[in-house]
Amino acid sequence: MEDDVQEQTLEQFKDKRLGGWGILQLTAGTGLAVYAMWAGVLMPGFRRVPLKLQVPYMPASKKQVGNVMSLLKGRSGGFADLGSGDGRIVLEASRQGFSPAVGYELNPWLLRLSRFYAWKAGLYGRVSYRREDLWKVDLSGYRNISIFLAPSVLTLLQEKLLVELPEDALIIAGRFPFPDWTPCRIEGQGVDRAWAYSIEAIRKQNQSKDIQSSEKSS
Ligand SMILES: C[S@@+](CC[C@H](N)C(=O)[O-])C[C@H]1O[C@@H](n2cnc3c(N)ncnc32)[C@H](O)[C@@H]1O
Ligand SMILES: *[C@@H]1O[C@H](CO)[C@@H](O)[C@H](O)[C@H]1NC(C)=O
Numbered sequence: 055m056e057d058d059v060q061e062q063t064l065e066q067f068k069d070k071r072l073g074g075w076g077i078l079q080l081t082a083g084t085g086l087a088v089y090a091m092w093a094g095v096l097m098p099g100f101r102r103v104p105l106k107l108q109v110p111y112m113p114a115s116k117k118q119v120g121n122v123m124s125l126l127k128g129r130s131g132g133f134a135d136l137g138s139g140d141g142r143i144v145l146e147a148s149r150q151g152f153s154p155a156v157g158y159e160l161n162p163w164l165l166r167l168s169r170f171y172a173w174k175a176g177l178y179g180r181v182s183y184r185r186e187d188l189w190k191v192d193l194s195g196y197r198n199i200s201i202f203l204a205p206s207v208l209t210l211l212q213e214k215l216l217v218e219l220p221e222d223a224l225i226i227a228g229r230f231p232f233p234d235w236t237p238c239r240i241e242g243q244g245v246d247r248a249w250a251y252s253i254e255a256i257r258k259q260n261q262s263k264d265i266q267s268s269e270k271s272s
């Protein structure tokens with residue numbers, strides 16, 4: 055059955071009866087078009103990132119950015135946004151005085167856009183956007199971090215953050231909270247909500263959970 059279909063399409067190719075529209079239909083039928091859209095248009099730069107870790111772009115709303123900033127209030131120094139999109143959070147952090155303000159992003163188009171916005175805002179030299187895979191970045195130098203990713207990757211990210219971040223680090227999650235952590239503060243409502251987590255508190259939580267589970271098992 056499958057072979058027949060393939061043979062038929064091959065025949066069509068040989069006959070050159072297949073115009074542009076036919077090829078489009080063929081690729082659509084095989085799912086190739088969907089893949090090409092995903093790899094070339096939606097997720098360029100993500101070729102080396104495993105599919106299940108690929109988080110598509112979705113910009114934060116004005117309110118979300120405001121909520122992230124209010125959770126960071128009172129802090130200063132370096133700041134990083136993991137998966138910085140068009141750079142809006144990094145720019146705002148820079149306006150609030152964070153320096154260096156860094157964004158990690160793999161999509162080359164979003165990086166170009168970020169740099170353009172930074173230039174337009176007169177902050178070009180104060181922010182930096184790096185084309186790096188956030189899963190490969192060493193985060194141990196950061197204490198002020200924001201992320202806005204899909205729920206599917208947050209469990210894995212919890213592990214990375216727990217291992218790498220210094221004790222006094224604060225992480226702000228936008229839109230989706232970390233599944234296993236208790237936030238120290240929450241700001242905003244609904245889709246604009248943001249959660250703040252102190253690594254020190256999370257490590258303590260983690261230890262007491264360990265103790266509870268070892269008591270149960272003994
Ligand atoms: C939901 S968007 C959020 C964008 C931005 N932080 C904002 O709030 O407007 C997530 C972004 O993370 C980027 N991203 C996803 N996985 C990444 C990875 N492994 N390394 C770097 N950037 C990544 C995507 O390209 C996308 O722009
Ligand atoms: C993050 O915030 C803390 C607290 O304000 C500050 O001491 C630190 O220098 C900041 N930046 C970095 C890169 O840790």
Ligand SMILES: *[C@@H]1O[C@H](CO)[C@@H](O)[C@H](O)[C@H]1NC(C)=O
Nearest residue numbers: 216217257260261263264267
């Ligand atoms: C947190 O707890 C889990 C299991 O409860 C453990 O495997 C992990 O090593 C702990 N991580 C840290 C950084 O304490």
